[in-house]
Amino acid sequence: MAGPVVRAVRQTTLASEAMARTDRVAGGGVALAPRMVTIYDVARQAGVAPSTVSRAFSRPGRVNAATAERIRRVADDLGYRANPVARALSTARTNMIAVVILDIANPFFAEIVRGAQAAAAAAGYTVLLADAQESDRLERSALERTVTAVDGIVLAGSRMSDSAIRMISKQKPVVVLNRAVVDAPCVVTDNPRGARLALEHLAALGHEHVTYLAGPEASWADGTRWRSLRESAPALSLRVRRIGPFTPDVPGGVQAAEQFAAAPTSAVVAYNDQLAIGLVRGLAARGIRVPGDVSLIGFDNIAAAELVTPGLTTVAAPLYAQGATATRHVLAMIEGGRGHTGAPAVLPVRLVVRDSTAERHGVGRPRPVGAAAALPMAR
Amino acid sequence: MAGPVVRAVRQTTLASEAMARTDRVAGGGVALAPRMVTIYDVARQAGVAPSTVSRAFSRPGRVNAATAERIRRVADDLGYRANPVARALSTARTNMIAVVILDIANPFFAEIVRGAQAAAAAAGYTVLLADAQESDRLERSALERTVTAVDGIVLAGSRMSDSAIRMISKQKPVVVLNRAVVDAPCVVTDNPRGARLALEHLAALGHEHVTYLAGPEASWADGTRWRSLRESAPALSLRVRRIGPFTPDVPGGVQAAEQFAAAPTSAVVAYNDQLAIGLVRGLAARGIRVPGDVSLIGFDNIAAAELVTPGLTTVAAPLYAQGATATRHVLAMIEGGRGHTGAPAVLPVRLVVRDSTAERHGVGRPRPVGAAAALPMAR
DNA sequence: GTGAAAGCGCTAACAC
DNA sequence: GTGTTAGCGCTTTCAC
Numbered sequence: 001m002a003g004p005v006v007r008a009v010r011q012t013t014l015a016s017e018a019m020a021r022t023d024r025v026a027g028g029g030v031a032l033a034p035r036m037v038t039i040y041d042v043a044r045q046a047g048v049a050p051s052t053v054s055r056a057f058s059r060p061g062r063v064n065a066a067t068a069e070r071i072r073r074v075a076d077d078l079g080y081r082a083n084p085v086a087r088a089l090s091t092a093r094t095n096m097i098a099v100v101i102l103d104i105a106n107p108f109f110a111e112i113v114r115g116a117q118a119a120a121a122a123a124g125y126t127v128l129l130a131d132a133q134e135s136d137r138l139e140r141s142a143l144e145r146t147v148t149a150v151d152g153i154v155l156a157g158s159r160m161s162d163s164a165i166r167m168i169s170k171q172k173p174v175v176v177l178n179r180a181v182v183d184a185p186c187v188v189t190d191n192p193r194g195a196r197l198a199l200e201h202l203a204a205l206g207h208e209h210v211t212y213l214a215g216p217e218a219s220w221a222d223g224t225r226w227r228s229l230r231e232s233a234p235a236l237s238l239r240v241r242r243i244g245p246f247t248p249d250v251p252g253g254v255q256a257a258e259q260f261a262a263a264p265t266s267a268v269v270a271y272n273d274q275l276a277i278g279l280v281r282g283l284a285a286r287g288i289r290v291p292g293d294v295s296l297i298g299f300d301n302i303a304a305a306e307l308v309t310p311g312l313t314t315v316a317a318p319l320y321a322q323g324a325t326a327t328r329h330v331l332a333m334i335e336g337g338r339g340h341t342g343a344p345a346v347l348p349v350r351l352v353v354r355d356s357t358a359e360r361h362g363v364g365r366p367r368p369v370g371a372a373a374a375l376p377m378a379r
Numbered sequence: 380m381a382g383p384v385v386r387a388v389r390q391t392t393l394a395s396e397a398m399a400r401t402d403r404v405a406g407g408g409v410a411l412a413p414r415m416v417t418i419y420d421v422a423r424q425a426g427v428a429p430s431t432v433s434r435a436f437s438r439p440g441r442v443n444a445a446t447a448e449r450i451r452r453v454a455d456d457l458g459y460r461a462n463p464v465a466r467a468l469s470t471a472r473t474n475m476i477a478v479v480i481l482d483i484a485n486p487f488f489a490e491i492v493r494g495a496q497a498a499a500a501a502a503g504y505t506v507l508l509a510d511a512q513e514s515d516r517l518e519r520s521a522l523e524r525t526v527t528a529v530d531g532i533v534l535a536g537s538r539m540s541d542s543a544i545r546m547i548s549k550q551k552p553v554v555v556l557n558r559a560v561v562d563a564p565c566v567v568t569d570n571p572r573g574a575r576l577a578l579e580h581l582a583a584l585g586h587e588h589v590t591y592l593a594g595p596e597a598s599w600a601d602g603t604r605w606r607s608l609r610e611s612a613p614a615l616s617l618r619v620r621r622i623g624p625f626t627p628d629v630p631g632g633v634q635a636a637e638q639f640a641a642a643p644t645s646a647v648v649a650y651n652d653q654l655a656i657g658l659v660r661g662l663a664a665r666g667i668r669v670p671g672d673v674s675l676i677g678f679d680n681i682a683a684a685e686l687v688t689p690g691l692t693t694v695a696a697p698l699y700a701q702g703a704t705a706t707r708h709v710l711a712m713i714e715g716g717r718g719h720t721g722a723p724a725v726l727p728v729r730l731v732v733r734d735s736t737a738e739r740h741g742v743g744r745p746r747p748v749g750a751a752a753a754l755p756m757a758r
Numbered sequence: 759g760t761g762a763a764a765g766c767g768c769t770a771a772c773a774c
Numbered sequence: 775g776t777g778t779t780a781g782c783g784c785t786t787t788c789a790c
Contacts, residue, residue, distance in 0.1 A: 038782095039783070039784070040783080049760065050762095050784085051785080051786080054783095054784065054785060054786085055759090055786095058785075062759080064759060064760085067759080082784080083527060083782090083783055084527050084528045085464055085467045085468050085473060085527075085528065085782085085783080086782070086784040087784055087785075088766095088784090089468050089766050089767070089768090089784070089785095090783080090784050090786080091784080091785065092766075096528075104483075105489035105493075107484060110483045111484070113510070114510070126524055126525065127508075128508075129506075129507075129508040131496060133493070141500075145505055146505065147460075149464065250686045281686075304629075307629045307657075307660075309660060417768085418767070427777085428776065429768085429777090430768095430769075430770080430776075430777065430778080430779090431775085431776055434769090434770095434775090434776085437769075438769095442775070442776080443775060461768080462766090462767050462768070463768095464768090465767030465769090465782090466767080466769075467782090468769090468782045468784090469767080469770080469781075469782050470769065470770090471782075
């Protein structure tokens with residue numbers, strides 16, 4: 001029965017020290033970290049037990065209304081702030097989740113992070129953002145430092161192998177975004193449908209040949225997009241081909257323009273919006289205009305897609321919803337136990353038509369002159 | 380003397396429980412959270428005291444090399460991972476700092492965050508990114524949830540009042556970026572010099588009238604940039620005027636084009652690069668070309684500045700260095716005590732000349748036709 | 759509804 | 775060098 005003794009000693013110590021500290025602060029010396037006020041301080045002042053103070057905050061309702069009110073007032077007066085670290089130690093819950101992204105400079109992730117943050121905040125969780133900077137190594141080390149400090153993880157973008165992902169998903173709840181990993185809960189967008197919508201739109205505009213600008217080979221999204229394109233093409237009497245891979249950013253698109261211009265088609269679908277935007281630039285430098293000479297469709301509908309000229313027609317992925325959904329999944333796993341490791345959750349897409357697509361060679365209107373007229377059909 | 384008893388009880392409990400747990404896991408039932416391995420487990424297995432295990436990890440060198448090696452091996456075998464929460468509770472250090480930004484979609488902050496993250500990682504700290512989403516309210520609530528959980532804070536962008544900032548800087552080490560707040564350590568860039576460089580460049584190109592596209596009125600950077608522009612102009616026989624404020628993003632620049640076109644000048648300096656990029660778009664829609672008709676200079680040198688057409692001439696702020704410097708400051712305050720609250724640390728700038736600036740009306744070359752020729756000089 | 763006491767996993771005096 | 779011991783501030787049975 002030593003506990004009581006220990007506590008008694010501590011309390012007397014506090015009682016006298018508190019005075020001393022207060023005096024010193026009043027004296028003007030100590031400014032930073034003047035010792036935090038704890039539930040013990042509040043308890044003493046309010047004439048209740050520390051455990052009651054604890055309940056008053058973490059389990060309102062389990063304590064007499066009047067007492068609770070008094071405690072709140074005292075706490076306010078004393079400037080009490082719950083210490084999340086202490087709470088985390090005894091509950092084994094930090095109320096933080098990690099969101100891992102590939103690149104903080106990639107606008108694609110901005111909206112996802114927003115959605116994740118909102119969903120987390122709504123549940124009383126804080127998001128710890130980890131930027132992998134497109135590096136497997138950095139991603140691992142960031143995760144290394146992080147896993148132990150969070151309750152769950154959203155892999156919004158990951159360069160790690162499937163098995164590495166399965167590994168950490170054994171330690172903490174993990175949800176993978178935009179990638180299907182066996183044995184791990186996933187949230188993906190409906191790429192097949194997106195590809196079909198894009199092709200239908202192009203077919204309706206009279207296009208017959210479509211070039212796909214490929215993204216990173218390691219990208220799961222790239223794989224499904226290209227496959228879906230190929231599968232949807234025949235029914236629409238369309239022919240598709242693939243060039244690349246290109247780095248999925250604006251410079252990558254500029255580079256793609258060079259390769260594309262060597263054997264152009266009247267329509268292009270790009271792996272993502274950045275690549276598409278880069279392509280417009282690259283083509284412009286060669287006198288090839290979008291949509292006059294080439295119709296172009298991107299993927300993702302990042303914010304910039306509607307700002308560029310011409311406005312980019314694109315397959316809109318619900319970025320914000322992706323972040324929010326994935327986050328809610330981890331949260332559910334944290335609270336409820338295992339998440340359904342079955343089929344990935346599929347989020348809907350829609351085609352946003354802007355100004356980068358037009359009828360092939362201005363069918364029904366005066367034919368264009370210059371570069372466009374000279375474009376040979378590939379294949 | 381109850382401590383020993385308590386510990387003894389705990390240890391026996393662990394000893395038997397550990398076995399039971401292991402069996403259960405082997406049985407295939409429990410996967411997540413099978414009870415973490417602690418220093419006690421390692422200590423017992425290695426035949427040393429828990430404190431020795433603790434030292435072996437947190438203070439290598441203070442323990443016999445052979446013992447340390449053995450401990451490391453045992454820890455590895457058992458899959459021991461230090462619990463940062465427990466460590467934080469006893470040391471009152473979480474080894475995390477918060478970096479508050481205005482908007483995660485704003486590319487300006489991407490590099491700053493990178494710099495902060497690198498500097499933090501180098502010191503064994505983790506960055507907790509807090510996106511204020513341009514909202515005072517959200518910023519406060521994010522900070523509210525965060526202050527208690529971190530050792531220090533970098534305010535990379537803040538919509539809070541000076542007094543609110545001083546308030547939290549009393550609770551935790553805070554460094555303010557790109558803003559001068561009395562009584563708080565600050566890191567700013569040399570805006571006066573940047574403004575002078577911009578004007579000198581324009582003057583050398585033969586320009587005489589310069590329009591400044593203003594950013595947010597609450598922005599400290601906007602204030603210093605405009606003031607510096609005004610102060611440097613006379614010596615260069617330049618006349619400057621100011622229009623705005625505009626929202627500091629691409630749409631803001633498009634909007635600025637409308638107002639600017641009503642009374643154009645041959646040269647423009649924009650509050651930031653996004654505004655400048657938007658202006659190019661807005662002017663293009665009106666048939667006014669950059670740099671043919673108007674020379675344009677931005678601020679910050681965000682990544683996109685060299686990707687747009689024409690490449691943007693801009694006053695380059697050392698974004699990465701800003702984040703790293705500010706972070707090192709908080710870190711120093713955390714370790715060392717108070718930071719120097721004196722004059723703000725000033726980071727150097729340089730002018731990056733690209734393609735958005737040219738000689739006024741193509742001096743010495745054929746005069747331009749069309750819109751440019753019709754531009755009246757304001758004032 | 760409230761109090762007493764144990765304990766979360768780690769660090770840090772303080773002995774030896 | 776290493777062990778012993780007392781907390782860090784909170785939550786949580788278990789009594790009453």
